[in-house]
Amino acid sequence: MGIKMKRLFEEDDDDMQGFDKAGILVKVIPFVLIIIVLAITLVVGKLKKENTPEDLQQSIMDYADENRGENRPDIEAGSSNVSTSSPQDTEKDDSKKDPSTGENETKTEEGATESAEQQENTPPSTSPSPYKEAMKPGKTDYSKVEFHQDKQLQDMMAYWADNNMKAINDLVYLNHYLAMSWSLRGTSNFYYYGDVNANGQPHGKGVAVYADNQYYYGDWADGVRSGNGTWMHFHVHITPNENDLYTCHQYSGSWAGDLPEGEGSEHYDFDMSLVKGNDGYTSNLIGSYAAGLINGDFYLTNIYADGSSKEWDAQADHGSWVYQNENKDKKGNRTVHVEIGNDDNYIWMNPKNNVNIGVPCLLSKNKN
Numbered sequence: 001m002g003i004k005m006k007r008l009f010e011e012d013d014d015d016m017q018g019f020d021k022a023g024i025l026v027k028v029i030p031f032v033l034i035i036i037v038l039a040i041t042l043v044v045g046k047l048k049k050e051n052t053p054e055d056l057q058q059s060i061m062d063y064a065d066e067n068r069g070e071n072r073p074d075i076e077a078g079s080s081n082v083s084t085s086s087p088q089d090t091e092k093d094d095s096k097k098d099p100s101t102g103e104n105e106t107k108t109e110e111g112a113t114e115s116a117e118q119q120e121n122t123p124p125s126t127s128p129s130p131y132k133e134a135m136k137p138g139k140t141d142y143s144k145v146e147f148h149q150d151k152q153l154q155d156m157m158a159y160w161a162d163n164n165m166k167a168i169n170d171l172v173y174l175n176h177y178l179a180m181s182w183s184l185r186g187t188s189n190f191y192y193y194g195d196v197n198a199n200g201q202p203h204g205k206g207v208a209v210y211a212d213n214q215y216y217y218g219d220w221a222d223g224v225r226s227g228n229g230t231w232m233h234f235h236v237h238i239t240p241n242e243n244d245l246y247t248c249h250q251y252s253g254s255w256a257g258d259l260p261e262g263e264g265s266e267h268y269d270f271d272m273s274l275v276k277g278n279d280g281y282t283s284n285l286i287g288s289y290a291a292g293l294i295n296g297d298f299y300l301t302n303i304y305a306d307g308s309s310k311e312w313d314a315q316a317d318h319g320s321w322v323y324q325n326e327n328k329d330k331k332g333n334r335t336v337h338v339e340i341g342n343d344d345n346y347i348w349m350n351p352k353n354n355v356n357i358g359v360p361c362l363l364s365k366n367k368n
Contacts, residue, residue: 133212138238145179152180153193157207160217172213172234184211188363210363224258233361245274251359258366259292260359275305292367293319293358300337312337312347319356
């Protein structure tokens with residue numbers, strides 16, 4: 001009997017020890033799981049943070065801080081040698097179209113000496129075109145500023161591939177980027193970074209910089225722009241300027257033979273402090289191009305000083321706008337664009353300026 005009771009107690013002790021171990025495990029395991037979940041969460045959060053646009057933008061700003069001498073006012077207060085307003089000081093009478101480059105008529109008020117009543121009856125004309133060269137010599141001698149085109153274009157290509165346009169806009173205003181473009185001044189040459197063919201020519205995907213702060217990112221074939229790509233002209237001014245309405249002009253779309261070819265679009269950004277009066281300025285063109293010239297149906301939008309906009313239809317034929325009708329005003333201007341939804345409202349142009357119209361300012365050795 002005594003032996004049996006002893007065994008029972010021993011069995012009870014074993015059971016109690018089992019219960020104690022189970023209880024400890026029940027209490028400890030949840031804490032372990034929580035710690036594991038928190039660790040995983042922290043790791044994932046860190047990985048996500050490393051790939052946020054804010055982090056990419058911060059790296060750009062850090063890069064800018066390491067390379068002092070920025071010229072963009074919104075990057076460093078106190079930079080006084082640059083105006084972001086845009087173009088060069090020219091007489092208004094000299095702002096007419098240059099037929100050799102295909103720029104539209106720049107003069108928007110036909111008859112500036114006419115009476116107020118006559119001016120009110122003057123039909124709207126085509127908007128000004130960007131100047132050929134925006135950046136002029138200033139206080140900084142960019143020929144003495146050091147730059148490394150391969151590294152700089154490699155950095156830019158990475159941001160362009162990520163569609164980080166804010167970073168690209170920051171880069172182009174840094175002194176060593178301005179110096180890189182300045183070194184090409186007066187030529188249609190370019191520095192390139194990207195894929196190449198067996199002959200070392202740009203072929204595949206790549207980025208290039210040209211004079212006057214022009215850049216291209218996209219497809220290349222046998223040394224020329226071909227396929228799909230985006231060209232941008234940043235209107236950087238290192239001298240005071242009150243005439244250039246534009247801050248940036250870009251073309252995005254199809255290319256062939258180093259020129260816009262096929263479907264594409266142009267977009268203009270403005271310094272709105274210089275957009276005055278009742279004149280409308282073309283901010284978007286969507287249509288088709290042939291050998292760099294407008295060719296086919298176009299949709300356009302105009303922007304006005306009060307922030308309003310209008311939409312227009314037009315047709316083009318190998319660098320010339322097709323006239324909407326036979327109407328002419330007293331100065332011989334013809335109708336080239338018609339407002340969508342208002343068939344009685346037109347944009348007018350002088351026929352002598354309606355030739356060789358393409359993407360203004362575009363630098364290319366294949367451009368006539």
